[in-house]
Amino acid sequence: MKFARLAIVFSSILLISGCxxxxxxNKASTPLDAYELRAPSGLPQATRSLSRALSVEPPTxxxxxxxxxxxxKPNAVQSLYLPDGRWASELPAMWQTMALRAFEDTGALSxxxxxxxxxVGDFALISEITDFQAELVGEEAATIRLRLTARMVRExxxxxxxxxxxxxxxxxxxxxxxxxxxxFNTASDTVLADIVRWGLQVMGVTLPAS
Numbered sequence: 001m002k003f004a005r006l007a008i009v010f011s012s013i014l015l016i017s018g019c020x021x022x023x024x025x026n027k028a029s030t031p032l033d034a035y036e037l038r039a040p041s042g043l044p045q046a047t048r049s050l051s052r053a054l055s056v057e058p059p060t061x062x063x064x065x066x067x068x069x070x071x072x073k074p075n076a077v078q079s080l081y082l083p084d085g086r087w088a089s090e091l092p093a094m095w096q097t098m099a100l101r102a103f104e105d106t107g108a109l110s111x112x113x114x115x116x117x118x119x120v121g122d123f124a125l126i127s128e129i130t131d132f133q134a135e136l137v138g139e140e141a142a143t144i145r146l147r148l149t150a151r152m153v154r155e156x157x158x159x160x161x162x163x164x165x166x167x168x169x170x171x172x173x174x175x176x177x178x179x180x181x182x183x184f185n186t187a188s189d190t191v192l193a194d195i196v197r198w199g200l201q202v203m204g205v206t207l208p209a210s
Contacts, residue, residue, distance in 0.1 A: 036088035037184060050109060052111075053109070054121070055117075061130075068091070069081035085177040099125065099127075099196075109203070120155045123202070141173055142171075146169075166195055170183045171183075
């Protein structure tokens with residue numbers, strides 16, 4: 001579905017009912033197709049596994065992102081949700097699962113989970129997603145923008161060992177839902193690969209070059 005046509009529909013809803021486009025879309029009764037992003041598959045395997053335990057917390061987000069809806073911004077001040085697609089789970093839960101699997105797939109750590117192993121683990125990954133949206137560029141293209149702040153925290157004394165901001169901007173030709181989702185997948189792959197390498201280095205592990 002072309003998003004240029006959607007913008008006309010959204011404007012009509014706003015003028016007729018006095019409701020914001022997001023509120024109107026939330027009331028739609030038609031089931032939405034669900035899309036699931038996956039952890040990156042191209043990360044190299046660690047040459048050895050360290051006896052380290054990492055717990056991956058679900059990221060915090062703003063209200064517009066704390067949902068299973070796919071956020072689209074036609075301009076700097078307006079936020080809409082795709083009317084014909086959603087994430088398979090709410091964004092914080094989906095991102096937590098992707099990050100957990102990405103760290104786990106490297107084989108670098110003895111334990112990766114959603115909560116500490118035992119009373120206190122070794123490290124925790126705490127993050128905040130501030131951008132996770134498709135930004136329209138004219139009528140036939142978009143940019144997927146992802147921005148996340150990550151902190152590696154030592155569990156024993158709650159000390160922040162490192163902080164880093166990660167971001168990606170992926171141009172997408174077309175505004176169909178599947179094209180946008182594929183763009184989200186590319187942006188997520190880039191950011192997660194960077195987070196995994198950075199996080200492992202904080203814990204004393206360097207992955208081989210890809």
